[in-house]
Amino acid sequence: MSVGTYSERPAAKAEETDGFAVPWSRPRPRPRRAISARLVSAITILVLLAAWTVSASLQLVSPVFLPSPAAVWAKFVIVARDGFVDATLLQHLLASLWRVFAALIAAILVGVPVGLAIGISRIGRGVFDPLLEFLRPIPPLAYLPLIIIWFGIGEPSKILVIAIAMLAPVALSTAAGVRGVSRERVDAARSLGATRAQVIRHVIVPSALPSILTGLRIALGAGWSTLVAAELVAATRGLGFMIQSAAQFLVTDVVVMGILVIAIIAFVLEFVIRRIERVLVPWSGRE
Amino acid sequence: MSVGTYSERPAAKAEETDGFAVPWSRPRPRPRRAISARLVSAITILVLLAAWTVSASLQLVSPVFLPSPAAVWAKFVIVARDGFVDATLLQHLLASLWRVFAALIAAILVGVPVGLAIGISRIGRGVFDPLLEFLRPIPPLAYLPLIIIWFGIGEPSKILVIAIAMLAPVALSTAAGVRGVSRERVDAARSLGATRAQVIRHVIVPSALPSILTGLRIALGAGWSTLVAAELVAATRGLGFMIQSAAQFLVTDVVVMGILVIAIIAFVLEFVIRRIERVLVPWSGRE
Amino acid sequence: MPHLTLDKVSVHYDGQPAPAVERVSLDVGRGDFVVLVGRSGCGKTSLLNVAAGLVEPARGLATVGGRPITGPGPDRAVVFQNDALFPWLTARENVAFALRLRGVSADKRARRADELLSLVKLGDAGDKRIWELSGGMRQRVGLARALAAEPEFLLLDEPLGALDALTRERMQTTLLDLWAAAQVGVLMVTHGIEEALVLATRIVVLAPGPGHVVRTLETHFGRRYAAGEPIRAIKADPAFAAARAELTDAIFEGEAA
Amino acid sequence: MPHLTLDKVSVHYDGQPAPAVERVSLDVGRGDFVVLVGRSGCGKTSLLNVAAGLVEPARGLATVGGRPITGPGPDRAVVFQNDALFPWLTARENVAFALRLRGVSADKRARRADELLSLVKLGDAGDKRIWELSGGMRQRVGLARALAAEPEFLLLDEPLGALDALTRERMQTTLLDLWAAAQVGVLMVTHGIEEALVLATRIVVLAPGPGHVVRTLETHFGRRYAAGEPIRAIKADPAFAAARAELTDAIFEGEAA
Amino acid sequence: SAEDLKITIGYQTVVEPSKVPQADGAYEKATKAAIDWRKFDSGADVIAAIASGSVDIGYVGSSPLAAAASRELPIETIFVVGLIGPSEALVARNGAGIEKVADLAGKKVAVPFVSTTHYSLLAALKHEGVDPKSVQILNLRPPEIAAAFARGDIDAAYVWDPALGQVKTTGKVVLDSSQVAAWGAPTFDAWIVRSDFAEKHPEAVRDFVKVTGEAYAQFLARPDAWSVSSPEAGKIAKLTGAKLDEVPELLKGYVFPPLEEQASDKFLGGATVKAIAATSAFLKEQGKVDAVLPDYSKYVTAKYASEALASN
Ligand SMILES: Nc1ncnc2c1ncn2[C@@H]1O[C@H](COP(=O)(O)OP(=O)(O)OP(=O)(O)O)[C@@H](O)[C@H]1O
Numbered sequence A, B: 001m002s003v004g005t006y007s008e009r010p011a012a013k014a015e016e017t018d019g020f021a022v023p024w025s026r027p028r029p030r031p032r033r034a035i036s037a038r039l040v041s042a043i044t045i046l047v048l049l050a051a052w053t054v055s056a057s058l059q060l061v062s063p064v065f066l067p068s069p070a071a072v073w074a075k076f077v078i079v080a081r082d083g084f085v086d087a088t089l090l091q092h093l094l095a096s097l098w099r100v101f102a103a104l105i106a107a108i109l110v111g112v113p114v115g116l117a118i119g120i121s122r123i124g125r126g127v128f129d130p131l132l133e134f135l136r137p138i139p140p141l142a143y144l145p146l147i148i149i150w151f152g153i154g155e156p157s158k159i160l161v162i163a164i165a166m167l168a169p170v171a172l173s174t175a176a177g178v179r180g181v182s183r184e185r186v187d188a189a190r191s192l193g194a195t196r197a198q199v200i201r202h203v204i205v206p207s208a209l210p211s212i213l214t215g216l217r218i219a220l221g222a223g224w225s226t227l228v229a230a231e232l233v234a235a236t237r238g239l240g241f242m243i244q245s246a247a248q249f250l251v252t253d254v255v256v257m258g259i260l261v262i263a264i265i266a267f268v269l270e271f272v273i274r275r276i277e278r279v280l281v282p283w284s285g286r287e
Numbered sequence C, D: 001m002p003h004l005t006l007d008k009v010s011v012h013y014d015g016q017p018a019p020a021v022e023r024v025s026l027d028v029g030r031g032d033f034v035v036l037v038g039r040s041g042c043g044k045t046s047l048l049n050v051a052a053g054l055v056e057p058a059r060g061l062a063t064v065g066g067r068p069i070t071g072p073g074p075d076r077a078v079v080f081q082n083d084a085l086f087p088w089l090t091a092r093e094n095v096a097f098a099l100r101l102r103g104v105s106a107d108k109r110a111r112r113a114d115e116l117l118s119l120v121k122l123g124d125a126g127d128k129r130i131w132e133l134s135g136g137m138r139q140r141v142g143l144a145r146a147l148a149a150e151p152e153f154l155l156l157d158e159p160l161g162a163l164d165a166l167t168r169e170r171m172q173t174t175l176l177d178l179w180a181a182a183q184v185g186v187l188m189v190t191h192g193i194e195e196a197l198v199l200a201t202r203i204v205v206l207a208p209g210p211g212h213v214v215r216t217l218e219t220h221f222g223r224r225y226a227a228g229e230p231i232r233a234i235k236a237d238p239a240f241a242a243a244r245a246e247l248t249d250a251i252f253e254g255e256a257a
Numbered sequence E: 001s002a003e004d005l006k007i008t009i010g011y012q013t014v015v016e017p018s019k020v021p022q023a024d025g026a027y028e029k030a031t032k033a034a035i036d037w038r039k040f041d042s043g044a045d046v047i048a049a050i051a052s053g054s055v056d057i058g059y060v061g062s063s064p065l066a067a068a069a070s071r072e073l074p075i076e077t078i079f080v081v082g083l084i085g086p087s088e089a090l091v092a093r094n095g096a097g098i099e100k101v102a103d104l105a106g107k108k109v110a111v112p113f114v115s116t117t118h119y120s121l122l123a124a125l126k127h128e129g130v131d132p133k134s135v136q137i138l139n140l141r142p143p144e145i146a147a148a149f150a151r152g153d154i155d156a157a158y159v160w161d162p163a164l165g166q167v168k169t170t171g172k173v174v175l176d177s178s179q180v181a182a183w184g185a186p187t188f189d190a191w192i193v194r195s196d197f198a199e200k201h202p203e204a205v206r207d208f209v210k211v212t213g214e215a216y217a218q219f220l221a222r223p224d225a226w227s228v229s230s231p232e233a234g235k236i237a238k239l240t241g242a243k244l245d246e247v248p249e250l251l252k253g254y255v256f257p258p259l260e261e262q263a264s265d266k267f268l269g270g271a272t273v274k275a276i277a278a279t280s281a282f283l284k285e286q287g288k289v290d291a292v293l294p295d296y297s298k299y300v301t302a303k304y305a306s307e308a309l310a311s312n
């Protein structure tokens, strides 16, 4: 998507014309001169990698705690090929991906309606607000034994732990999106004959969509960061399980490798969601 | 705040006139007949308590795993008076509150500017996006050793763990708020002579405020739920520490009591933030 | 035939010291074209919102077909002063909105929407996004969207305000044609004195502080047009000039020019 | 004295098949009052946005004081077609916005804002929130906000569109007074033919498809008012009627009535 | 029938000989059951899983075992994995000025709370007459102990391998668990079974004990043969995630009792009950459990060990 602003042109008053990255429709731009965000990101990542390499080779911290990039890469190759704690990297990855996605779907299926209910109806707010407020601050490490007791040690327990972490961001963002819906648009729809359900479906949901998508992004991050806790429960596979097992034996290169794999996967998912965002809510910021 | 809609009147077509809880200015209402959200919440909580009492007294699960409300209350009194793991409930509570608040302030001081930078400038997005995306999915249980190596076992480490969990919601919500800023308002401000900094301060920040506040609410939840992980770091006090110690010895009544205390505190904070929200962003949904 | 009536309606906004509108009565039958005129801020939009069911009167009663108005309904389609178009839909989809709500097939409703868009002279803008439309184009899309609902009453808040003289005149004839053909009741707010005269069967003049009715004029120029007389000829009629003077006086009554 | 000039400016929106405006040249000096008229969607707002620095021309050059326009600036205050007021501020704070940016003390800027609000006949609405204002009131707050910036050029997009006849006439005289006193250059879009004649020193008529200039009229009625002649007398002048006919023809040229 | 029996076993990644039959599938073969192996990280979670009925046989340390028994959960101890010996030790940082337990007063000592080392540390302090309140005891998990030790944030730590090996590089051993056991406070790990499962499938439990005992016997016969290059060490490393070259050393950290001794009064036949009672009493003293039972014999059974021995 090409966005043209005056910022790309030599400017008399630089501070006022630096331009906003907020996308909006403007006439065809001159060819870009400003550096792209992606380039800056690439540079940032390279700088981080370099800093890591240098501090690892200077042995500022013992390699037991901060292995070198080379060591981590070597471990990556080994684990990808031969596995660690009885499963290959791909198997760990797939196990975790499936849990995170199952939890995401559960969180969407529950969180979006709950958020809508909280935002729309007084009774919905009355019922779900306390439940949500009760659920969301509880540390997963605190309720793990209870989860095991009530839901056993199978996949449902692990997915549940992740889904609980995801629920609040999804529901709260949805509710916030509903609160931000333009009153006039709701009125317009009602005067065009929309029933309550149709107002929700045709006005409130699309209006709240940008906010819901932000909630999903926050939720995915929260989900990944609960992975280790979830896979403390009798897992046999999974990135969190792998990291935890490695940490117990101070196999730090596997820990770091696992962290990087999670970060990269999260990165890719984030990228996908942003694409979706751009396709689904092209009007964001243009109203 | 009194909100009057037709929903409070006997309606011919019930489904269309159930009314929306979204607040907006309407003429003086007739006296309320609809039940208030707060009443519904009270009922919900009572129903939950009743369900808990019943299932505890039926001994569906062993009291070791689901203690009765009475047992939990008794424990509450004992721990409040005599303490558990060498500190009273109040001491645990204060230790945790201070950590969560210090982390919240840190997350605001870092997250809001970072979110603004991501939303506003291409370079900001390039630099902070990968950092944030890298940081937010990492499970705290995985990076605890690194935190200790770099920051020791004092309070800073614990606060850092909580703050990292809070950073992403704050920054992402801020960035989303910036993306939603009305282009026309930014243009208006610039044509009135606002410099880039003034546009940010006088237009972008107030426009993004509802979104930022939602981010804070999500962040507080995330912070509390990281408490146990944070207090694994050589804590001698704190609700998370208390819960963790109790869980290890199957002192479930203390675990449940701790969870409830966290939930109640989070409840109160949530209530305060909503008050702040109402004062700070009365225009939400009215534009 | 259903009537839309406001009976001694007062509007008082929360937190305001004085009411915005006091004891205003109105009656719009099907086949009536009632125009509200008056100074900026005198309560025209407020009254329209009462009729729409969006604002609850502090005192007085609003009814449609004898039943109290309890909220917005498809029998009364509203065109808002700020077009409240849906940015997630194209212009065509905006117009087709009411049809979609009724479950009309995609095909049929696209056809009907295109018809309505042509009617408001936007036949080729169907695929545009809302932010790609000019101010006047948005207003017309808003009008077409309300027409698609085929309501019994049309509530219009300055629907032609952002249009140039020519387009406006065309829209006026379009409105009259529709009104004559469909026998809807129209309640419209406008600032154009000529526009009021050409369109209305009845003109209600409001004065501010708090808004109240100062004058009601019955006119017939619109009916004459509907009966086939060309609009230019009507405007040239000396009776038109007289009505114009009378209306101007009523609006500006007690005001220094 | 700085001039605002558009030199053979074309505007082409991303993703649109045809340009919205093609090769339009304009020149606004300080002391000029240039009015753009033309059919809905013919590119008036687009041109104003080019002058404001909000839209970059695909071809051609826009300059102010000889330097290319690279973005919005306090030398050119804009009143938007949709009032872009700030809902987190009261009406008074909205008006005082430009002064706040310059660090004027709270006290002083409140006083100045109240003066400007009285000027647009909203002396008592200073404490109101934006959503408590009627459509016409918002427009006037937007105008006052632009005036507070004391710009060299005022860019106005239908600033009086939502006003009733009387308020509108008063606003016209206010605008003329301001323009005469401050010697600003004004570029304004309007749909009122009389309004254009009363206000303008020069009227530029645009035609659609893509937007281009079909006629430029120099007028002097505004200067006569500024020199002291009463506005009613000017409107009664036969020269005014002739100019009116000429302008109407220019706008409707080649169109069936 | 035994053919479609399903057993869920909760194990921990401790380096001990029974990991080899686990890796080989020997348990499945012996019990003719489908076994679902689940990894756990703490004894508390194992106990919770057993109590909920989702795990049948589990591996726990003596502290959580005592806590569970004191809370009268329906479990039975069926096999003592081993008395903890040099594999858990108190290490003082070089330069911290700690030579003996009495020097700990006023120092920072880290242990994973609720673990066997926590118990051992407190028992040692008690034995040496050091007031625990005078020592700053900090709760850290083993990887974090290694990190804090490297930084110099703590003066001593009571921990197990491999964190123990790591801290030994910059510190020296003050005390290990065999000494504490000699002072009358033994710590051990054990296999436990859910009572109703044991009642329904006694042969399965017996076979489990038997296979475990055989593995121990094999190791005890030639402990040095389980070297870095041996297939046994490889299997253990693969299953637990331990570093291969550390496995032989880790295996030396326990005193593994052979099957012949399990049923004797040195273990299930007597001493184990006493150890659980002592641990419980100690936990009560620490305020970690509410009450101590008069008799713990119900939570220990030598029956399966005897039967396994008899069926040889
Ligand atoms: N939501 C509101 N809250 C408080 N006051 C309001 C609200 N809406 C309108 N008002 C006040 O009520 C009065 C009438 O407003 P209304 O919008 O009905 O005027 P109007 O006749 O439509 O004006 P215009 O022609 O300028 O659109 C105004 O003084 C306005 O300030």
Ligand SMILES: Nc1ncnc2c1ncn2[C@@H]1O[C@H](COP(=O)(O)OP(=O)(O)OP(=O)(O)O)[C@@H](O)[C@H]1O
Pocket (backbone or CB within 6 Å): A025, A026, C128, C131, C132, C133, C134, C135, C136, C137, C162, C163, C164, D013, D014, D016, D020, D039, D040, D041, D042, D043, D044, D045, D046, D047, D081
């Ligand atoms: N952001 C945009 N993206 C794409 N097309 C646009 C955009 N803005 C305007 N247009 C198109 O450009 C043309 C001119 O629009 P403009 O807003 O300049 O018209 P206008 O003369 O101001 O009309 P009006 O009097 O109705 O406000 C229209 O056809 C419109 O559809």
Ligand SMILES: [Mg+2]
Pocket (backbone or CB within 6 Å): C044, C045, C046, C081, C157, D134, D135, D136
């Ligand atoms: Mg109005």
Ligand SMILES: [Mg+2]
Pocket (backbone or CB within 6 Å): C134, C135, C136, D044, D045, D046, D081, D157
């Ligand atoms: Mg326009």
